[in-house]
Amino acid sequence: MQPAPPGPRAGLRALAAPFLEALFPLRCPLCGAADEGAGLGCAEHEPRLFRPPSACGRCSRALPAVLPDGQLCPECRRDPPAFERLVALGAYAGDPGLREWLLAFKHGGRRDLAEQLGALLAARWRDAAGPGEGALLVPVPLHARRRFERGYDQARLLAGVVSEHSGVPCAALLARTRPTAPQGSPLAPARADNVRGAFRLRWRAERRCAGRALWLVDDVCTSGATLQACAELLREAGAGFVGALVLARAESARRGGDSA
Numbered sequence: 001m002q003p004a005p006p007g008p009r010a011g012l013r014a015l016a017a018p019f020l021e022a023l024f025p026l027r028c029p030l031c032g033a034a035d036e037g038a039g040l041g042c043a044e045h046e047p048r049l050f051r052p053p054s055a056c057g058r059c060s061r062a063l064p065a066v067l068p069d070g071q072l073c074p075e076c077r078r079d080p081p082a083f084e085r086l087v088a089l090g091a092y093a094g095d096p097g098l099r100e101w102l103l104a105f106k107h108g109g110r111r112d113l114a115e116q117l118g119a120l121l122a123a124r125w126r127d128a129a130g131p132g133e134g135a136l137l138v139p140v141p142l143h144a145r146r147r148f149e150r151g152y153d154q155a156r157l158l159a160g161v162v163s164e165h166s167g168v169p170c171a172a173l174l175a176r177t178r179p180t181a182p183q184g185s186p187l188a189p190a191r192a193d194n195v196r197g198a199f200r201l202r203w204r205a206e207r208r209c210a211g212r213a214l215w216l217v218d219d220v221c222t223s224g225a226t227l228q229a230c231a232e233l234l235r236e237a238g239a240g241f242v243g244a245l246v247l248a249r250a251e252s253a254r255r256g257g258d259s260a
């Protein structure tokens with residue numbers, strides 16, 4: 001099929017772009033300062049989206065540069081997580097720009113940031129692994145109480161945007177049975193205890209899991225306990241493959257707190 005020739009409107013748009021840019025220069029979505037870069041924020045807030053040259057093929061934790069990319073880290077070799085692949089947009093540590101975006105997205109009421117963050121995550125996913133045949137995106141569920149407090153469910157928003165960009169459908173296969181203590185809370189018990197039993201499969205989810213590639217979607221992965229609990233459920237339900245997409249991962253994997 002021949003590609004459609006650009007219509008007169010496309011020509012007009014191309015002509016108008018420099019004028020529009022002069023009238024409405026790109027602004028940093030976080031502070032409103034002029035954005036001289038790639039449209040991802042001012043010099044202070046632009047995420048670096050750094051990917052280490054060598055990273056674990058399973059949990060994506062940075063490896064010493066002398067080790068080949070994709071090799072398993074010692075922790076994944078000793079005790080492999082229930083998910084087979086983790087794709088992260090960046091690291092939480094050493095990327096203050098990304099951290100600011102995440103804080104605004106998750107705690108600052110900026111649900112609109114899901115658009116850019118989701119588009120970037122979809123692009124990183126495409127480069128890193130790709131979804132696989134018949135894949136589904138499964139947002140890590142938020143408890144209803146927290147959804148009410150926040151006004152939106154950040155993982156679900158993100159999964160929706162990744163779905164738009166990748167063409168992979170979303171399926172809410174999991175539910176949260178109780179809220180878990182927020183990250184860094186002094187009341188939070190050890191992470192694994194905190195999330196144990198906090199999730200369940202939705203009714204008839206097994207029918208959609210069997211033999212499929214399922215990709216969990218969450219904003220951050222800190223200890224990995226949340227992803228681990230969700231991936232275990234999907235595996236028990238017969239998933240053929242479980243991967244995870246997150247905006248940021250903490251380098252000190254399996255320690256500290258996850259998202260709530």
Ligand SMILES: [Zn+2]
Binds near residue numbers: 044045
């Ligand atoms: Zn800024």
Ligand SMILES: [Zn+2]
Binds near residue numbers: 056057060072075076
């Ligand atoms: Zn690893």
